[in-house]
Amino acid sequence: MTAAASAHTDPPEAELQFDVGSTDDSLERMTELFARHGDTYRVFVPARESYTYVIHHPDDVKRVLVANHRNYTKGVGLDRVRILLGKGIMTSEGELWKRQRYMMQPFFHRRVLTRFATTIGAVNDRFLARWQAAAAQGQPINITDEMSELTLEIVLRSIFGVDLDRLSEQLGGNPFEVVTKDQERNLQFAFKFRSLTKLVAELMARRRASGEEHFDFLAMLMSARDKESGAPMPDRQLIDEVMTLIVAGHETTASGLNWTWYLLAQHPEAEERLHAEIAAAAELPAPSLAQVEALPFTTQVVSETLRLYPPGWLLSRRTLEPDVLGGYRVPAGANVLLPLYLLHRHPHFWSEPERFWPERFAPEHEAQRPRFAYMPFAAGPRHCIGETLALYEMYVHLYKVVRHFRLRYVPERPLELEAQINLRTRHPLFMRLERR
Ligand code: HEM
Incomplete structure (x- = not known):
């Protein structure tokens, strides 16, 4: 908080007027604005004729997401996502959100997730077998696409179980592949994506008619009951939740793994240490979450x-009533942005914030920073429901691959960030596989 801050004054204003958070160059501009104005500033957005407030201090982030969360709904950034996901839990609000979250929370319990061990292990094994052939030929692989396919397959198998193979056979290919093959997130994509809802509806009808038992998210969604009325989810809602899990569960995890491979390839000493740890552990086909x-x-x-690269790099909220952030007033109905990318590199809370240093997360260093300086999965009631599943997938992937391969980055062109809804590499990364 600067000396001038007072609950009656407005925060510093950026000279530049632009649709902060929604333009291609928002991350660069926001990095500069943070360096110039500090923890709290506002930007006038001509298209909306209003200010957007941007905050970086862990105390304010905590206030918005946790302490005063009732005063906030999701913000402007979510409009684009709503076209894809309808009223699923990522995009819904109020009572509907609360009901759905309550019904879905148990699906993500550790005990349930560990039952996906075989699925996660087997999908990784299939990719490994494919990579053996590429390694033998010395062919670099497109790791960005591979990660996207890997995480899509895991999420689809967790949702549809054995029905995924049935669908693929019947339709001569995986109908959900459009999600990885089509990287544009425009209206045309939204149309193709939403047309998949018909398949989900058919699948539900088939399951109801057959009475077969399944263990997957679709089965859990179909048998969930509202705690007050005892009613099942309406079909439309259920389908929106399926579509939400596909999108929320796949792109973020893919981008997390893409960045992991990039950073490991840049830091051979960390890669060696990782290898030593994993090579010393027993090789199990389907390690449990605890393992x-x-x-x-x-x-x-x-x-x-x-x-360093939080896939959900920017959270977006809107005030219901006025609030005070960073000591400044924020009016009702204002958009508030929380750039996690900058929070995670905040120079007051991180030493050498730009450095890749995994050991900073060792227990002896954890106490050195505020809890709310780190939150790749957000915090508070709307934090990521899939956090444990995502981490499980990422750990198992490393566990499976690192003992067999070293990945060497083949820099085709300089690395560029693409900070849109997710933080991705603008161009795919290629890696050469070296067998150990
Ligand atoms: C590395 C991977 C992932 C990251 C970094 C991530 C990050 C996040 C973040 C930051 C939010 C909060 C968004 C906001 O408040 O605006 C969120 C919400 C959510 N995530 Fe994740 N996520 C990941 C993986 C997953 C997976 C695997 C699933 C499910 C299979 C999932 C499902 C969801 C859902 C449904 C929400 C909305 C929750 C609600 O509003 O109640 N995510 N995620």
Whole structure:
């Protein structure tokens, strides 16, 4: 907070007027504005004829997401997502959100997630087998696409179970592949994506008619009951939740793993340490959640990657009533942005914030920073429901691959960030596989 801050004054205003958070160059501009104005500033957005407020201090982030969360709804950034996901839990509000979250929370309990061990293990094994052939030929692989396909397959198998193979056979290919093959997130994509809802509806009808038992998210969604009325989810809602899990569960995890490989390739000493830890652990086909969580350096590598490159790099909220952030007033109905990318590199809370140093997440260093300086999965009631599943997937992937391969980055062109809804590499990364 600057000396001038007072609950009656407005925060410093950026000279530049632009649709902060929504333009292609928002991350660069916001990095400069943070350096110039500090923890709290506002930007006039001509298209909306209003100010957007941007905050970086962990205390304010905590206020918005936790302490005063009732005063906030999701913000402007979510409009684009709503076209894809309808009223699923990522985009809904109020009572509807609360009901759905309550019904879906148990699906993500550790005990349930560990039952996905075989699925996660087997999908990784299939990718490994494919990579053996590429390694033998010395062919670099497109790791960005591979990660996207890997995480899509895991999320689809967790949702549809054995029905995914049935659908693919019947339709001569995986109908959900459009999600990775089509990287544009425009209206045309939205149309193709929403047309998949018909398949989900048919699948539900088939399951109801057959009475077969399944263990997957679709089965859990179909048998969930509202705690007050005892009613099942309406079909439309259920389909929106399926579509939400596909999108929320796949792109973020893919981008997390893409960045992990990039950072490991840049830091051979960390890669060596990771290899030593994993090579010393027993090789199991389907490690449990607890077994991979017991690999401390593996978990630190993942945490540090999600610090430097949080896939959900920008959270967006809107005030209901006026609030005070950074000591400044924020009016009712204002958009508030929380750039996690900058929070995670905040120079007051992180030493050498630009450095990749997984050990900073070792227990002896954890106490050195405020809890709310790090939150790749957000915080408060609307934090990521899939956090444990995402981490499980990332740990297992490293556990499976690192003992067999070293990945060498083939820099085709300088690395560029693409900070849109997710933080991705603008161009795919290529890696050469070296067998160990
Ligand atoms: C590394 C991977 C992931 C990251 C970094 C991530 C990050 C996030 C973040 C930051 C939010 C909060 C968004 C906001 O408040 O505006 C969120 C929400 C959410 N995530 Fe994740 N996520 C990941 C993986 C997953 C997975 C695997 C699933 C499910 C299979 C998932 C499902 C969701 C859902 C449904 C929400 C909305 C929750 C609600 O509003 O109640 N995510 N995620």
